[in-house]
Amino acid sequence: MPDPPVLQGDLTFVSLSDLFQLLGGNGSTGVLQVNCPYAAGPATVYFQEGDPINASNAKSKGVEAVNALFGWQEGTFSFHRRPVQVPRTIKKSRMQIMLDALRLLDEGAIEKVGAPSRTGGAQPAGHKGSGTVLWESMPVIKGPVIDYMYVVEEELFSHGHRVVTEGRHGNWIWIILEGEVEVLRDTPKGPVTIARLGPGSFIGTFMIFLFEGGIRSAHVSAVGNLRLGLLDSQRLYGEFAKLSSEFRTLLLSLSRRLIKTTDRLVDLHCGTKKLPFTVKDKEIHWKAGTKREEAYMISSGEICLACRTKKGGLPLISLEREDVFGNLPFAHTGQEPHDASVLASKDLELERLDPAGLQAEHARLSLTFRGLVDTLCSSISVTTQIARHIAETR
Amino acid sequence: MANFNAQERTIECKIVYYGPGRGGKTTNLEYIYKAGRKYTTGEMVSIDTKGDRTLFFDFLPLGLGKVRGCEVKMQLFTVPGQVKYASTRKMVLKGVDGLVFVADSLEIRRKANLLSLKDLQDNLKEEGKSIFKMPVVLQYNKRDLEEAGLPIMPVETMEKDLNRKLNAPSFPGSALKGTGVGPALKRCMELTLKHLRQELDWAD
Numbered sequence: 001m002p003d004p005p006v007l008q009g010d011l012t013f014v015s016l017s018d019l020f021q022l023l024g025g026n027g028s029t030g031v032l033q034v035n036c037p038y039a040a041g042p043a044t045v046y047f048q049e050g051d052p053i054n055a056s057n058a059k060s061k062g063v064e065a066v067n068a069l070f071g072w073q074e075g076t077f078s079f080h081r082r083p084v085q086v087p088r089t090i091k092k093s094r095m096q097i098m099l100d101a102l103r104l105l106d107e108g109a110i111e112k113v114g115a116p117s118r119t120g121g122a123q124p125a126g127h128k129g130s131g132t133v134l135w136e137s138m139p140v141i142k143g144p145v146i147d148y149m150y151v152v153e154e155e156l157f158s159h160g161h162r163v164v165t166e167g168r169h170g171n172w173i174w175i176i177l178e179g180e181v182e183v184l185r186d187t188p189k190g191p192v193t194i195a196r197l198g199p200g201s202f203i204g205t206f207m208i209f210l211f212e213g214g215i216r217s218a219h220v221s222a223v224g225n226l227r228l229g230l231l232d233s234q235r236l237y238g239e240f241a242k243l244s245s246e247f248r249t250l251l252l253s254l255s256r257r258l259i260k261t262t263d264r265l266v267d268l269h270c271g272t273k274k275l276p277f278t279v280k281d282k283e284i285h286w287k288a289g290t291k292r293e294e295a296y297m298i299s300s301g302e303i304c305l306a307c308r309t310k311k312g313g314l315p316l317i318s319l320e321r322e323d324v325f326g327n328l329p330f331a332h333t334g335q336e337p338h339d340a341s342v343l344a345s346k347d348l349e350l351e352r353l354d355p356a357g358l359q360a361e362h363a364r365l366s367l368t369f370r371g372l373v374d375t376l377c378s379s380i381s382v383t384t385q386i387a388r389h390i391a392e393t394r
Numbered sequence: 395m396a397n398f399n400a401q402e403r404t405i406e407c408k409i410v411y412y413g414p415g416r417g418g419k420t421t422n423l424e425y426i427y428k429a430g431r432k433y434t435t436g437e438m439v440s441i442d443t444k445g446d447r448t449l450f451f452d453f454l455p456l457g458l459g460k461v462r463g464c465e466v467k468m469q470l471f472t473v474p475g476q477v478k479y480a481s482t483r484k485m486v487l488k489g490v491d492g493l494v495f496v497a498d499s500l501e502i503r504r505k506a507n508l509l510s511l512k513d514l515q516d517n518l519k520e521e522g523k524s525i526f527k528m529p530v531v532l533q534y535n536k537r538d539l540e541e542a543g544l545p546i547m548p549v550e551t552m553e554k555d556l557n558r559k560l561n562a563p564s565f566p567g568s569a570l571k572g573t574g575v576g577p578a579l580k581r582c583m584e585l586t587l588k589h590l591r592q593e594l595d596w597a598d
Contacts, residue, residue: 017485018488025406093436095450098485103482106482
């Protein structure tokens with residue numbers, strides 16, 4: 001049984017430089033482990049009396065491994081106090097490492113790793129697909145780890161095979177084990193690629209848990225050879241049923257949010273001017289970038305999300321009764337509260353949710369469920385980014 | 395915000411040298427490091443950032459006495475001037491306790507001084523701090539260039555430009571020759587400790 005960590009937390013709250021200074025100031029000896037869902041694997045840094053002396057991650061060792069860590073925009077860390085018996089491969093002082101790494105980061109020599117909305121879309125897609133690509137630098141959304149516990153069957157597909165057809169019925173979810181897929185929508189201007197998914201991502205959303213929710217909202221095609229894992233639906237239903245009603249509402253609301261954001265993206269691509277909601281009757285409720293930390297469920301009325309673009313505000317989607325909005329630390333959608341304003345109708349009535357409770361429930365989810373939430377939020381984030389890109393360039 | 399290290403019984407404060415690129419921040423710190431060798435602990439960290447260098451070292455100002463039985467350790471930093479070094483600037487300015495703004499006396503650098511001061515104000519604002527409520531001292535650097543016949547601004551002009559609203563202690567000096575360097579740092583450290591005492595309600 002490993003010893004419990006003496007310090008742990010989230011990199012979005014405590015930055016790596018703060019953490020290094022804290023461990024340094026205390027002259028700590030032990031092992032720091034850092035996990036980032038978007039990196040190839042965890043990283044380990046050994047500290048001797050406050051100074052990092054050795055480090056490794058999936059790709060590199062020594063000071064290079066420490067430098068790479070400064071590009072991790074989000075993730076979790078834990079520090080275990082224990083005697084360190086590894087050779088000293090890092091000779092620089094703590095402050096030198098930090099200042100040097102931050103310089104390299106600012107000069108672009110260290111890759112930023114994080115949700116697409118935080119890094120500005122790294123990892124451009126490798127293959128060319130069959131639809132019009134809306135944005136050349138569209139990132140491939142990947143998941144952190146593959147949890148085989150839920151996989152009941154593996155399926156192989158060759159390049160170009162259509163795995164899912166828009167409008168058809170299907171209440172199951174796959175996880176991508178190997179390869180990539182492109183997600184397409186039919187539009188009056190022909191098929192368009194709206195997302196690319198890679199290993200660890202999921203095909204299908206929480207909508208399958210709704211009685212009438214099994215209608216596929218997009219096509220999915222294999223890009224290159226593809227290996228999918230079919231998930232155990234019974235087991236997924238079982239876990240979904242055990243969640244609190246607030247959390248279930250949140251998951252369904254996020255799933256609807258993705259569909260609405262995608263609809264809006266398609267409208268923007270086709271040049272459709274009419275919005276499916278009104279903006280004029282609404283007033284600013286939360287300004288983008290607000291530091292507010294609450295989350296709400298809408299009981300009545302309507303809100304509209306508008307994101308900032310270089311050409312001004314872009315009305316994005318509307319949310320209605322039973323939809324959730326606000327600041328949820330585990331759900332980076334690239335929309336409110338940081339990157340989109342909330343406009344509210346006059347008759348808006350809200351029910352306040354408990355973000356800490358939701359966060360705790362999220363932490364208790366199975367790896368598969370957490371991965372589903374991640375794929376969903378990353379997809380919303382990427383779709384929002386493409387919509388913004390289209391609005392800015394056309 | 396100063397860091398209290400219970401293990402070593404020290405209070406660590408952060409003093410940052412800010413100012414336009416090539417204005418003499420680095421020369422200031424290099425002079426302090428050389429002249430005050432007996433007060434420094436550890437090596438000076440020097441990072442080559444484009445157009446500038448970022449420096450750091452620890453400084454133990456013995457003359458200022460202890461606070462509540464704790465040794466006071468000053469961490470001295472410079473900040474790279476270029477806009478693109480945002481992460482470095484953010485880390486350096488985070489939790490800053492005192493500032494020395496190094497202004498360039500050369501006439502041609504008048505605008506650069508103003509822009510840099512404005513930039514400092516904005517960056518502090520991002521950290522939730524106000525330049526008017528922080529310990530700040532100004533140093534009008536490169537006064538020695540007058541002897542070389544280069545056009546420099548009168549101190550009164552610089553006061554009017556930079557210190558009208560700030561009303562901070564100011565020191566003419568030459569970091570290259572070491573004049574005005576010690577007094578500016580000493581005053582900044584005194585102000586920083588005074589500010590900390592007030593803020594933390596440490597009655598000595």
